[in-house]
Amino acid sequence: MSRLPPLKALRVFQVAAECGSFKLAAEKLHVTQAAVSQQIKLLEAFFDEPLFTRLNREIRPTPSALQLLPFIQQAFSLIEEGSKALEADAFPHQLKITSIPSFAAQWLIPKLGVFQAQQPDLSCFISTSLDLHDFSDDSQDLAIRFGLGGFAGLKERMIAHDYILPLCHPMLFDSLKRGERTLDEMPILLDSSPELAPLNAAFQAKFGAPSKVALQVEDSSLLMNAVLNGQGVAPIRYSLAFELIQRGQLVCPANVYWNSDFRYYLVAPEAYFERHKVKVFSQWIIDEVSVIEKSWQAYKQQAGLTLQLL
Incomplete structure (x- = not known):
């Protein structure tokens, strides 16, 4: 038969x-x-x-x-x-995470030592990519992504909102206060990634004409470095900059902000979220990023920021 x-x-x-x-x-x-x-x-x-x-x-x-x-x-x-x-998890003592580059560089790596101190038996492997891993092999356990959600065939867990505000180096801000230049005379720096086009248009409408754009990059970390080096004013995600703001390394020259349409997500096949190492990391990062939201609410009120519409 x-x-x-x-x-x-x-x-x-x-x-x-x-x-x-x-x-x-x-x-x-x-x-x-x-x-x-x-x-x-x-x-x-x-x-x-x-x-x-x-x-x-x-x-x-x-x-x-x-x-x-x-x-x-x-x-x-x-x-x-x-x-x-x-x-089954072939490598229970190795946690392999893929993250967007900006979040890995500005937030995850600086704080990962805290997680490793809590989980000394776990070795962490961090890679960066803007593309979502398809999890067809054992090379990744979890992805951290910043987007609109809806990752087909995978489970997603939203962990944080974000907000955009204009930031510049204190040196440039001091020049404003001394009357050496006006806000609309400051060079504009932008992340030219296609998905940020509505934000960039709103930012330019607020701060000056397209001819004022002094620098365009396609990476938030590069944009942050340019701002830290005093090259101009740029729309920056609060999640990447809040500690720099707290330390006085970046300042907001105008009391405005925009809500980001994007969110931070943990993404993986549903079964991966049942792995112990993914569970403990997920809970740790959720607890840690909650600090960003609390900090934002306090800063927004203290600075008297006004919401702008895209």
Whole structure:
């Protein structure tokens, strides 16, 4: 016989034979008793012989069914073992994370020592990429992404909002206060990534004409470095800059801000989130990034920032 019997019918047959009852099999499989009977009839038609003797209050496997049952039990056992092997963590003491470059450089790496002190048995491997890993191999356990969500085929967990505000070096801000230049005379620095076009347009409308754009990059870390070196004013994510603001290394020259449409997400196959190492890291980073939101709410109120619409 070259054809294989229907897998669903074989599973129903196994449970029915082990329970000795179509009713109990239906309860175990969370289907109706009629659905169980239908699958058994389908299998009997396939083999062209009865597999159960129907009595008043019970069923009894036929000799052919008893001959078939151990093979079916072994087959489903092998399928279960194979599934567990795919879900198993081959490297339980290695945590492999892929992150967007700006978050890795400005936030994750500086704080990762705290996590490693709490989890000394875990070795962390950090790689950076703007593209989402497809998790088709064991090279990554978890991705940190900044976007709109909706990562197809993967589970996502939103961990933080973000906000955009104009920032510059204190030296440039001091020149404003001394009247040496006006805000609309400051060079504009931008991240020219396509998804930031609406923000850049709003920023330029607020601070000057397109001809004032002195520098464009396609990386938030590069933009941050340019601002720290006093090259101009730029729209910067608060999550990347809040500690620099607290230390007085960056200042906000205008009391405005924009809500970011993007969010920070943890992304991975659903089964990966059940791994112990991913669980402990997820909880740690959620606790840590909550500090950013608390800091933002305090700073926004203290600085008297006004929301601008994109």
